[in-house]
Amino acid sequence: MKYSAFLVIALVASTQAGTYTDRFLEQYKKIKDSSNGYFSKEGVPYHSVETLIVEAPDQGHETTSEAYSYYIWLEAMYGAIQGDFSSFNSAWENLEKYAIPTLQEANSVYDPSKPATYAAELDSPSDYPSTIDSSIPVGQDPIASELKSAYGSDNFYSMHWLFDVDNVYGFGNIQGQCEAGPSASGPSLYNNYQRGPEESVWRTIPQPSCDMFKYGGTNGFLDLFTGDSSYAHQYKYTAAPDADARAIQAAFWANQWATEKGVQGSISSTLSKAAKMGDYLRYSLFDKYFKKIGNCYEAADCAAGSGKDSAHYLINWYFAWGGSYNAQYDWSWRIGDGAAHFGYQNPLAAYALANDASLKPKGSTAVEDWTKSLERQLELYEYLQSSVGAFAGGVTNSWKGRYATPDSALLNNTFHGMFYDWEPVYHDPPSNRWYGMQPWSVDRLAQYYYVTGDSKAEALLKKWVSWAISSIKFSGTDFDMPSNLEWTGNPPSVSVSITSYGKDLGTAGATARTLAYYAAKSGDSSAKETAKKLLDGLYENYKDDLGFSAPETREDYSRFNEKVYVPSGWTGTYPNGDVIDSSATFIGIRSWYKQDPNWSKVETYLNGGAAPVFNYHRFWAQADIALAFGAYGMLFNE
Structure with a gap:
């Protein structure tokens, strides 16, 4: 019945007809077709249609806050093209129901003067557990009281980043439940990655988001990660700030498009929720232990922050929060992260939260914080841009995740006292090796430029666009995208080389969209032509029954x-x-x-056969391609 209703909607004539907007609708229909397998029965977007896939999530029917953010954006653009934003509202309602943790009771006893107890990040999984050390000073949390005053709650309005949608592991951390077990039905929140930069997905030990020692060992899973004198039942959640920021970016566009169509009132409630998410997203702007930003090395000596001097104002790799599950314990904690990757920055989201009346958060200093963040993000792009235009990794206030002392070369050229890191946070694989980080982030910069005309953004984009266009290999209607990048040197003399090429269709879509937004504002005909050529190549060479795909040898x-x-x-x-x-x-x-x-297919490979080949349909990539078609169509009315 639901599918039949959808068909009726999909067949309504587009309010903005054109070749590329029609391609958006064609792809949108495939993603939303329940028989194609992009969503769970609860309406949660899977990481991929296929179940056997290992990358950041370790199975395809898990999902991430990233997928949710693309879902929100997809529905925003559907509203722009069809004039109906009801599915945008529904997508956010689903996000709120399943991605915002409801089990957060211990947050009420959180002490902003003692946000967390220090534990060093270590080099290898074999170095763990890391001993908790209360002798290391930590700073004060300057926004907790402000947020409680604004919203009357101690609970975070942030997405936990990782879900076992079909409860395959069997933890059963369904919303409001702690370790309900394999029989629990619905998306189960869980955790991964907690043992340093060399802990690739292949080396992880998945653990429940709420641990009451029902599974794991004597202390559940806790003593695999932290060393302590005793352990208590607890919950812990982690946000991927780039995903929350992408959802806010999508809400910004929904507001623009709905306003143009005279139906902004239909999404006003959802916009308020996006603004609220942006308020809590400010935890991504702070050092992990709220230590003072700048020249911060040697954990015991690095000064504890007070007020906003622990804010680097960049969108960091993660923030996290947790607390006691049992009432007899009386504690709660919150952390940010001192490391910021250029690929996570989102100047359009910062601009929206600082300037869009419908998205201004209620927190008393939120607009001020996001105004500073916008300025600081643009500075970071300038600091990290290579001579050819590509952007290097990022910066950190906590070298090696434990406020260690970096090499002397890094001490001599800092970014607001923070140290350059070509591979922030993760080294297996290096976090800035994948070309996809480039268009993901630069697309947001291009959209910000399109909205504002900022000359600083234009100068950054001009160099990047030239590099990107020259780096794509075209052969007739087909193409190969850069895949892996290699970095040498330190800013301002950082250099990049492309070490491999491939058929990453999602990054092709993201690159096309980046070029389209830049071209629409700058008038750069080469950027427009390259965007069109990529989109046509995608459509002519890689379209299939489920969306778009290319063979991948794993x-x-x-x-x-x-x-x-x-x-x-x-x-x-x-x-x-x-x-x-x-x-x-x-x-x-x-x-x-x-x-x-x-x-x-994998077993044959493990037994000495050929490496398996898969055609994957990742939600983010399918949405990225759809959004590229839609953006190009709307920008150029084609």
């Missing part, structure tokens, strides 16, 4: 057999009985993968 799937570090003598179990001990491997603690319909 040699990295040899790592299914990779050893996962577990301390000697530590033993625990997953809900399905998989044993976690010093003999653990990636597949050994995910035995459910052997029931996947595509497992035989």
Whole structure:
């Protein structure tokens, strides 16, 4: 019945007809077709249609806040083209229901003067657990009281970043429930990645977002990550700030488009929610332990911050919060992150939160903070831009995640006292090796330029666009995109080289959209022509029944057999009985993968056969391509 209703809507004549907006609608229809498998029965967007896929999430029917943010943006553009924003509102309602944690009771006892207890980040998973050290000074949280005053609640309005949508692991951390187990139905929040920069997805030990020691070992999963004298039942959530910012960016466009069509009132409630998310997103602007920004090394000596001197005003890699699950315990914590990657910056979201009346947060200093953030983000792009135009990694206030002392070369040229890092946060693979970080971030810069005409953004874009256009390899209607980048030197003399090419269709879409927004404002005909050529190449060469795809050879799937570090003598179990001990491997603690319909392809490879080839349909990539078609069509009326 729902599908039939959708067909009626989809067949209504577009209010903005054109080749590229029609292609948007064609792709939108495929994504929303329930038989194509992009959404769970609850309406949650999966990471991919296919279940056997290992990248940031370790299974396709998990999802991320990233996918949610693309879902919001997809529906905003549908509203722009069709004039109906009801699905935009519905998408945000689904986000609110499943992505904003409801189990946050201990937040009410949070003490902003003692936001968290220090624990060093270590180099390798084998160095963990990391001992909690209360002797290291931490700063004050300057926005907690402001947020409580504005919203009358201690709870975060931020998305947890990772979901086991079909509860495959069986933790059963369904909203409001803690370790309800395998029989629980619905999206289960869980955690991953907590053991330093070398902890790739292949080396992770997934753990529940709320841990009451029902699974894992004696102390649940907690003592795999932190060393303490005792352990308590607790919940912990982590936000991916780029995803929250992308959702706000999408809300900005929804506001612009709905206003143009005279229906802004229909989304006013959703815009208020986006503004609220932007208020809490300010936790991404602060150092992990609220230490003073600048020349911060040696954890014991690095000064604790007060007021806003712990704010770097950049969108960092993550922020997190948690607290006691049991009433007899009386504690709660919050952290930011001292590391900021250029790929996470979003000047359009900062601009919107500072200037759009419908998106201004209620926090008393929020507009001031986002105004400063916009300025600081643009400075970061300038600092990190290479001579050819590509952007280098990022900066950190906490070298090696433990306020260590960096090499002397980095001490001599800092960014507001923060140190350059070519691979912020993650080294396996290096976090700025993937070309996709370039158009993801620069697209936001181009949209900001399109809206404001900022000359600083224009100068940055002009260099990047020239590099990007020259870096794409065209052959007739087909193309190859840069895949991996290699970085040498330090700002202002950082250099980049392209080490491999591939068929990453999502980054092709993002690049086309970036070029389109730049061209629409600057009049650059080469940028417009290249955007069109990419979009036509996508449509002519890679369209399939589910969307768009290209074959991917996954040699990295040899790592299914990779050893996962577990301390000697530590033993625990997953809900399905998989044993976690010093003999653990990636597949050994995910035995459910052997029931996947595509497992035989991996098994053959592990037994000495050829590397498996897959055609994947990732939600973000499918949405990115759709959005590129729609943006080009609307910008150029084609």
